[in-house]
Amino acid sequence: MLAIKYEKPWDVTCVNTEKPAPGQGEALIKVRSAGICGSDIGAFRGTNPLVTYPRIIGHEIAGEIISIPENKKGLKAGDHVIVDPYMYCGACYPCSLGRTNCCEDLKVLGVHVDGGMSEYFTHPADMLWKLPDDMPWELAPIAEPLTIALHGIHRGRLKKGEHVAIIGAGPIGILAAMGALAYGAEPIMIDLVEERLEEARRLGVRYTIQSGKEDVAAKTAGYTDGRMAELVMECSGANAAIQMSLDIAANAGRITFTGWPKNETPLMTGTITKKEVDILGARTSANEFEEAIELIHTGKVDAGKILTKVISLQEAPEAIRDIEKNPGNYMKVNVVM
Structure with a gap:
């Protein structure tokens, strides 16, 4: 073979x-x-x-x-x-x-x-x-990366009507945004590359931030009436993005780390305590395949668009x-x- x-x-x-x-x-x-x-x-x-x-x-x-x-x-x-x-x-x-x-x-x-x-x-x-x-x-293989995006969503306990700031508009980040939309949440897509943000907007994401040119915290505050994001999903693995996640998380918010950084990242633990944020790892997936298959098959996540x-x-x-x-x-x- x-x-x-x-x-x-x-x-x-x-x-x-x-x-x-x-x-x-x-x-x-x-x-x-x-x-x-x-x-x-x-x-x-x-x-x-x-x-x-x-x-x-x-x-x-x-x-x-x-x-x-x-x-x-x-x-x-x-x-x-x-x-x-x-x-x-x-x-x-x-x-x-x-x-x-x-x-x-x-x-x-x-x-x-x-x-x-x-x-x-x-x-x-x-x-x-x-x-x-x-x-x-x-389309079938896309169910596997969708399970990873869904695992981050579930670990972060995303609810209908909440804002989820997603850092990194690669396949996992884009699928996380599509999953969030399917469940009635409001994604905020953050990336350095404008073309990736254009892709997110084409897929129905209303709120985007080009992190190299815009003030991410200020834009997030504007999109959320000052509350910041109830959930932040870090999908890039960039050290600066991991640090950024604390700035844009709401008080009593949650952060899921899906990206894998190559080096250790220093974090402002005082901010973690002050905001009382929950920080959760989100590694691969567990028991999300049936859900991912259903979302793609019904068109709730239009996998063909990526x-x-x-x-x-x-x-x-x-x-x-x-x-x-x-x-x-x-x-x-x-x-x-």
Whole structure:
């Protein structure tokens, strides 16, 4: 079969490799679509210290079941599914709480173990989620990054009518804004790049702030009648943005950190105490797949609007190289087979 493989940083090829055979409790899947994620670009650059090489990439994976053992979800051969890529042990303390995304021995597809950007893939049968038969393959992989955005929303306890300031208008930030709109909240999108803010406005976001040119705190105050944002979602991982989140959070507000900074960030703990803000980590996702699938399938989140390009598997290496060179030209690229 064909697969997209990193031999080492900066070395991506479409290779011929052995078709996998399912082990105990695993399903064999004919992969029909796969998303190229920002983390795949980080792995290409060699800037993600968690990635080991050589590695078949891909964690946004949808396909058709070829074979599957009996499992509690009632899935069968021929069903369309999306893969939960966060493999957990089920025995540690966070797993016992249902917070499997915080597993002490978490393995992520395409990072710690081989992913599924390939023609066939095997995966634990109980970590598959059924897709509607009429969901377009080019949209299906977007359910995975949407789960990450939803996890940040849920960790931050966002309510209808509240303002959520979202820092970083990349795919996760844009999907968080679309999710907030679907649930009746008011997103405020913050980014350095005007083109990304234009994209947010095109998708229905009324309030935007270009952080390199505008006073973010003053604009946030103006949008919220002085209250500031009840929830701040930091989706960029930039140290300055993490610090900014305290300035724009409301008194008694919440902050969720979804972005992963490369370096430690000093924070004004006096502001945390004065405002009594809740600061929460938001790592990947846990139990949001059904919700994400429903939001996309019903059109409550119009996932097609963030899809920049659809490519073949053989075109993926060149696409990865170009996304790395010209990230501003792309929002989401999906491979369809």
